[in-house]
Each structure stands twice: as structure tokens, then as C-alpha cells.
Amino acid sequence: MLTRSLIALCFSALVAVSFVSIANAAEERKPAPPEAEVTAAKKLVADVYKKEYEAAKTPADQKKLAGKMLEDAKQSKPGSADQFALYEIARNISTKIGDIDVALDAVRLSAEGFQIDENTLTREIFAKISPLVRTVPERQLLLRYLTVAYFESVRDDQLAEAKEMLDLALAAAKKANDPDAVKQWVSRQEKLAVRQKAQEQLRLAEKVLETKPADPAANATCGEYACFYRKDWIRGLPMIALGPPSALQKLAGKELAGAKTTDEQVALGDAWYDEAQSREGLVKNALLARSAEWYEPAIKDLAALNKRKVQNRLDEAHRTGEPIPTNQWFELLDFVRLGADADPKIWRRERGQIKTGHMDLAIINFPIVVNGAYELHVHSTRHWGPDQFRVGLSLPGNNSHFVYDCLAGETSGMGNIKGKNPHENGTGRAPANLPNGKPHLMSLFCDQKDGQCACVVRVDDKPYFQWSGAADTLVPDSWWRGGRLGLLTWKSRIDLHNVRFRLKSGEAWIVD
Numbered sequence: 001m002l003t004r005s006l007i008a009l010c011f012s013a014l015v016a017v018s019f020v021s022i023a024n025a026a027e028e029r030k031p032a033p034p035e036a037e038v039t040a041a042k043k044l045v046a047d048v049y050k051k052e053y054e055a056a057k058t059p060a061d062q063k064k065l066a067g068k069m070l071e072d073a074k075q076s077k078p079g080s081a082d083q084f085a086l087y088e089i090a091r092n093i094s095t096k097i098g099d100i101d102v103a104l105d106a107v108r109l110s111a112e113g114f115q116i117d118e119n120t121l122t123r124e125i126f127a128k129i130s131p132l133v134r135t136v137p138e139r140q141l142l143l144r145y146l147t148v149a150y151f152e153s154v155r156d157d158q159l160a161e162a163k164e165m166l167d168l169a170l171a172a173a174k175k176a177n178d179p180d181a182v183k184q185w186v187s188r189q190e191k192l193a194v195r196q197k198a199q200e201q202l203r204l205a206e207k208v209l210e211t212k213p214a215d216p217a218a219n220a221t222c223g224e225y226a227c228f229y230r231k232d233w234i235r236g237l238p239m240i241a242l243g244p245p246s247a248l249q250k251l252a253g254k255e256l257a258g259a260k261t262t263d264e265q266v267a268l269g270d271a272w273y274d275e276a277q278s279r280e281g282l283v284k285n286a287l288l289a290r291s292a293e294w295y296e297p298a299i300k301d302l303a304a305l306n307k308r309k310v311q312n313r314l315d316e317a318h319r320t321g322e323p324i325p326t327n328q329w330f331e332l333l334d335f336v337r338l339g340a341d342a343d344p345k346i347w348r349r350e351r352g353q354i355k356t357g358h359m360d361l362a363i364i365n366f367p368i369v370v371n372g373a374y375e376l377h378v379h380s381t382r383h384w385g386p387d388q389f390r391v392g393l394s395l396p397g398n399n400s401h402f403v404y405d406c407l408a409g410e411t412s413g414m415g416n417i418k419g420k421n422p423h424e425n426g427t428g429r430a431p432a433n434l435p436n437g438k439p440h441l442m443s444l445f446c447d448q449k450d451g452q453c454a455c456v457v458r459v460d461d462k463p464y465f466q467w468s469g470a471a472d473t474l475v476p477d478s479w480w481r482g483g484r485l486g487l488l489t490w491k492s493r494i495d496l497h498n499v500r501f502r503l504k505s506g507e508a509w510i511v512d
Helices: 022-028 035-048 050-055 059-075 081-096 100-113 118-132 136-155 159-175 179-211 216-228 233-241 247-257 262-276 281-301 304-318
Strands: 006-011 347-350 353-356 361-365 368-384 388-395 398-405 413-415 439-449 452-459 462-470 486-490 493-510
Touching: 035 050, 035 081, 050 059, 059 081, 059 100, 081 100, 081 118, 100 118, 100 136, 118 136, 118 159, 136 159, 136 179, 159 179, 179 216, 179 281, 216 233, 216 247, 216 281, 233 247, 247 262, 262 281, 262 304, 281 304, 413 462, 439 493, 486 493
Parallel strands: 006 486
Antiparallel strands: 006 388, 347 353, 353 493, 361 486, 368 439, 368 493, 388 398, 398 413, 439 452, 452 462
16 A cells, blocks of 8 residues: 655755846836827837738748747837837737737736736637637647636636636637546536635625624634635634634634644644534635644654554645546646745746746745655756755655755765765765756656655656665655645756656645
């Protein structure tokens, strides 16, 4: 019987190169230019690009023209009507020919410089391009973008927008004749319908609170929505505590009183776990996740039987969500929700990739947990920083990491074996070389059973490292939340092109 094993992958470097944070960029955005100025700029663009317009007869020619306009827009005066017009025209041309990459690039670049409604424009592009998609690769690309947009909309509680993305994705999956994708989107459709109904009740309760702020039932409804769907327990718990008498209301009061000792933490974990048994679906998953919040800090101090009980419940809490079928590749970057799984001030999306260049720690907690054997492929380019990778290995109740280090004087190997690093624990090996500025592929296979763990690493399709040993010799790290797959960089500029996952045997879940 396979036990839960998880991989966490991270890169680290010593040279810091920062991107401007999203928050600061938002403050520098200019208002959209007056309509008259934009109209004049469009006439100028038509004149300057007259020959290119006349020559662009085919979609390939039009794609090239839109790309040229984007590049010229970047060189234009920031915040000018000329720049605004070039972005808009490039967006319209690429949308018309079904070029989703360039169209979304135009929206992203325009939103970085101007105060425009990026989300609305993005949804408009999806709606216009969806009927134009014909080939299987085009539909797969569209589904990737729609997956990102869907999960981001759900995270932001924009359920009407999420429904738009879901309907487009389900239609694309059916046209692609992809039964697995259809099944996934139908499951999401059912979950979204439940949340939409809960949101309707929330709106009614919010209206009641406008005139009756102490109303118990309305407080309970708003508090439960905040906790169960928005994962905002800080705001939701006090409102539940103001609700009518119930087991949940008493439990909220107990948590607000706090839990300092191990026994008190376990008692609260047990109470949330027991409450979950009377619920179902998304609400049950949220309650199980809350029980884990109290179990996790307490488990290290428990005796054998209680520790086993709590670990079993933690495993159950982590195994909630959307199941992943075996032998099917999943692009994990599509499921990352900026703001929930990764800090949007550090990480940013661009053409399906996720990039960072922030100083100090930059962490992604992928919303996926695994109980089985699996492969992980990370295709990336490091533009700045020394030649160093780290691959983290997470197991039930403890975590460790594999270190791939190409920096002179450093050592690669398995980290945190009995608390010792590669140069101390006998797994160390001499560093190698991975040049900056070139794409590299790290592939990793992991399996654990019968108390033993095996890890095999390849770099650019060449064998690099393998290790096997007792799983209980690996000492915990604290980087990864809820036993999830994760990634970490340190003072580096990294482009993550793909992070692909495939379950070989056992079970895996996309976490709600």
C-alpha cells in the first residue's frame, strides 16, 4: 500500500534582480487617454502602417503585424495616446485571427500602463476567439487559459465571470472530443452551482445586515460564506459566533478564545473534524482544512497512538478536492491562483508562464496533494543567478529536499537527512553546470512504500542523481503548506515555462 508522497521543487540563487511589484505598477498606471486623442492616434497608426496593412493578407501576416505593433507600443511614450492605440489595434487584429497569445499580451501590456478593465477585456477575447478555434492544439491552449481565468475568478469570488469561463471551457472540451476534460469541467460546473446558490443567500443576508447589523441568522450566513468559500476565517468566525445557538456557533466561540497548549489545539482540531462529518462537498472540505490548521502545529508533540490518529485525519484533510486520473499529464501552472497559492507581488503570469525576479524567498504552493508514485517535469530558464537548483521532497508528517548545486564550493545531494545537509550526510556530490539564459528541463520521479523512499532526478534528459532510503530519516521543512507540492526560488530571476505532473499510481487531488 503506497503512502502519501509529495515533491516540492525549488531553485535558489545568490544574485537578486527585482521586478517592479504589481502594487507599485498599479499606482503608476495612467488614465485612458481622451477618446479624441485615441481617434487621432488610430488615424496616425493607419497612415504609418498603411503598407503593412495592405500586405497583411493572410493570418500569418496579420499575426506578424500585430506583434510588430506590440513591440512599437513598448517603445512609445508611456501613457500616450499612440501607445494606447497601438495596444488596442494589436489586440483587435490578433483577436480577429484567433491568436490568443498576442491578444492577451496586448491586454496585459495595456493594463500595466493604463487604468483599464483587464478582466472584462480578457473575457471578451475568450468569447470572440472560442468560435474561431479549430485545431486540437488551439483548443488545448484555449483550455489552459480558461483554466487560469476560471480559478482566478473563483478565488476572487467573481462567480458570474467564472461561469462564463466554465461554459466556454466545457464547450471547447466537447469540441476537442476530450472526455477527461469534459468530466473535469462538469464536476466544476456542479461545484460552482453550489457556490452560486450560497452566494445568493449571502447577498440577501448582507442586505439584512445593512439595517439590522446584529441579526443572528444574517451574521451566521455571512460568516459561513466567508469561512467556507472565501477561506476568510478571521472575518467569518466572529460573525458565526454572533449567530443563533448551534454546534458551529459554539465552536466559533471556542476558537476565538484561542488554544495555546497541544491538548487544546488537538481538541479544536477534533471539534472541526467532527463538524465536518455532518457536512458534504465544499463545506466539508473547508471544515476538514480548518481541522488541519490546528492538527499540524500539535502533531509533533503527540504520543504514538494520538499521533497516528491525527496523521490519518491530516491525510484525509489533504485528500479533498478534484481527483486526478493516472497516466495523464497536468500543467500545474494553470492551477496556481495568484494571491492564494503564490504572492502576486513576487510572481507574475505571462503567456501561460509564471515568472519571478524578486529578492529573497519566492514560494509557490501548488494546490495538489499526492498519495502515490508520480513524475514532475520542470521546464525553466534562469536569466540571472548562479547555477543552482533544489528539489524538495515532502512526505507524510515530514519534508526534505534534494539539492542540485552547480555553484563552486557547494554540494548537491539529499538534504535534511536526520537534519543534516548533503555535505554532511554522505549524499553529496560535486556541482555541475547549467548556464544562465538557456532553457533546462529537470525531471523527477518519486515513489514511497513500505517505509522506504526513492527519488530519481534527470537534468536535460541525462541521469543526474538518485537516492533511496528510510522515509522517516527525512527531517521536516516548513516551506510547504498542507503537504502540497511546492516550488521555491531565492534571489533569482526565473521563467517557469511548464511544470507538468503525472500520477503513475496511487491517488492525487487538486485542492479546492
